[in-house]
Amino acid sequence: MLKLYDFALSPSPRRVRVFAAEKGIPLALISVNVREMAQFSDSFRAISPNCTVPVLELEDGRRLCDSLAIWRYLEEIHPEPPLLGTDAFDRGIVEEWIRRIELEGYQAVAEALRNGVERFRDRAVPGTVPFAQIPELAVRGRKRTALFMEMLDRRLRDSEFVAGRRFTGADIHALVTIDFAAAACQIAPPDTLAALKTWHAKVSARPSAKA
Numbered sequence: 230m231l232k233l234y235d236f237a238l239s240p241s242p243r244r245v246r247v248f249a250a251e252k253g254i255p256l257a258l259i260s261v262n263v264r265e266m267a268q269f270s271d272s273f274r275a276i277s278p279n280c281t282v283p284v285l286e287l288e289d290g291r292r293l294c295d296s297l298a299i300w301r302y303l304e305e306i307h308p309e310p311p312l313l314g315t316d317a318f319d320r321g322i323v324e325e326w327i328r329r330i331e332l333e334g335y336q337a338v339a340e341a342l343r344n345g346v347e348r349f350r351d352r353a354v355p356g357t358v359p360f361a362q363i364p365e366l367a368v369r370g371r372k373r374t375a376l377f378m379e380m381l382d383r384r385l386r387d388s389e390f391v392a393g394r395r396f397t398g399a400d401i402h403a404l405v406t407i408d409f410a411a412a413a414c415q416i417a418p419p420d421t422l423a424a425l426k427t428w429h430a431k432v433s434a435r436p437s438a439k440a
């Protein structure tokens with residue numbers, strides 16, 4: 230079975246668990262407690278040189294150390310249901326939305342969290358190199374997170390799912406980002422963003438959301 234080095238409270242491994250659940254791919258989960266700095270142990274450093282989760286380990290021992298790279302692999306080995314697009318143009322649209330969510334949403338929340346709480350002092354960027362916090366980035370990250378939610382709400386007024394008429398990886402990335410903003414930064418979409426809230430309730434009700 231495929232192994233996933235995971236941490237239940239972290240958004241990046243959740244992206245992989247939800248994606249695999251949508252496809253019905255079983256994963257053997259191995260928890261790496263990043264709250265207790267287990268990612269910096271010698272044993273995990275040998276598995277993930279950047280000391281981050283998730284890591285997917287194949288049965289032959291090869292590894293992938295990035296959530297979206299793991300998506301690509303899972304989509305190739307298990308094409309149904311397609312989560313990264315169905316034809317050339319659709320794959321482009323899904324990719325476009327995944328990148329927007331990563332850059333405008335996920336990075337904004339991560340910046341707000343990692344520059345704003347004591348736990349990440351001198352660890353403002355994930356990985357092995359220490360970076361001091363920049364408090365202004367926490368303020369900017371919160372503002373960008375709010376703008377991201379407004380942008381997504383506008384999109385969802387016209388589109389059933391983030392990348393169009395089908396549920397895709399873009400919905401998973403957006404769901405994980407919205408939940409991360411609430412859990413880590415206490416930023417929830419205001420009631421005025423009705424399309425975003427309706428979509429969030431719909432995708433949260435999928436069994437995969439609990440993976």
Ligand SMILES: N[C@@H](CCC(=O)N[C@@H](CS)C(=O)NCC(=O)O)C(=O)O
Nearest residue numbers: 239240241263281282283295296355
């Ligand atoms: N680009 C990577 C990011 C992975 C990442 O930043 N993982 C975080 C958890 S969400 C982590 O391992 N953090 C360890 C730390 O903060 O030291 C991916 O999407 O897989």
